[in-house]
Amino acid sequence: MTRETLTSPVALSATHVSKSFGSGPDRVDVIEDLHLSIRSGDVTCLVGPSGVGKTTLLRLLAGLASPTSGQVSMDGVPITGAVEQIAVVFQDYRGSLMPWMKVLQNVAFPLEGRGVSKSERTSRAAEALAVVGLSDKISSYPWQLSGGMQQRVAIARALAYESPILLMDEPFGSLDAQTRFELEDLVLQLRRDFGITIVVVTHDIDEAVYLGDRVVVVGGRPSRIVDDIDVPLGRERDQITTRAEPAFIQLRSHVLNEIQL
Template sequence: MKRGSSLIVEDVRKSFGHGADEHRVIDGLSLRVDPGEFVCIVGPSGAGKTTLLRCLSGLTRPTSGTIRYGDQPLTRPLADIAVVFQDYRGSLMPWLRVRDNVAFPLEGMGVKRAERRKRADECLAAVGLPDVGDKYPWQLSGGMQQRVAIARGLAYEAPVLLMDEPFGSVDAQSRFDLEDLTLSLRRKLGITVIVVTHDIDEAVYLGDRVIVLGGRPTTVIDNLTIDLGTERDQIDTRADPRFADLRTRVLTQIRNPHPSPPHRTAKKPASTPRGPESVVSRP
């Protein structure tokens, strides 16, 4: 799998409607995500998190400002960027077997049938479902169906994976399992992962960085490096006092949104391979 490029958002604004009916959702938002990073985006309901993710995927174009994938303006969906949507029930086709669900998008990319089947089986094995290819989605649990949706995203062999509230429709135990699966896949494949979530604990547990959106219209109000190490555990990591500190910082910003001058944007200087311009990881 190729390494991919940085996703760079510069002074993006997104509005819906025109004239007196115009509703500006995002205003002056800038951020950067480099190859191999795991970044979580959080914010209150209605903050435009999904709108931003759709812009990052090329499915929606901003009203103004620029989004680039490396040196390439992002104006349409790219093969390098895969998306896992929020509701697996709406994204999996119940009349197709699981293997065919995973392989289906590859047909439009011109991938031959034998290669589609091989890649689908490999991706199902990667998400811990090596023996379900011949079943139908409705024969699987909710957590297993979401694994299938993740496998389909991996089948693109895209270096960037965008996930929109990916675990919100499953039970708590399945959610923990899927979080750990995503961390494992990120380590194994070296992909860039961007997750939009309303769950603050999930964002702190998963991310190398957490970008907090807030305000009306929305902009970046904080950008935190999560200094919890690369190996994380649902019990030990969540019991770490630093986890509580970071969770409190994010929750405070969401409940009382006000841009923090040193952290207003999530840009990173070109000379720094990783991390925001100025990082505060403790309250």
């Protein structure tokens, strides 16, 4: 099922990327000689068991860590640090929102660093919060909100940043099932309404298949790409009917098999 031909232009790519931590006998190779091209406009899900280096891979793609060897590039330009074109939603929403800023300030803050005027910052943040359905929580503090709402704030922050690429690291890992379904659909809505290229790292196979236009299975030690699958479910997904489709069930078993190898 590995595909070679690209239908959309490449947004983000990793070539011969290796990453290891430590040196000498303590050296741990997390990722070795990994190739990956994220196509623009796709929702790409990186799925794999825990501890396989998915978060490391995402940090490399975001420019938050630099590869030991190889290169990550965006539209052909090497990435050496965080870039404006990439927004990130982290796994730990409690740790990534500033507890001393109200929701609106949290969402608007990254724009201040970009030199956006105060009135525009506020209106862009309010707009982004409206998209994620939190217009009424603008002047709450993050810790006053539920986990799902906090993660919505983190998504709004990414949205207000207006980056064409959004990277999400286990974004719904610590949320309950209902909230997770709602937020998965929010992600699909962002892709549909704004054409954002989205990369989601997850250990949840169902989530990967449900969200992804493409599922990339990562495994092994050090990690490599085990499989790269195009999901034949179309762009419109529905939590009940999509999950009941034979293609969904078949794909999910296929991925599960590969992960258990």
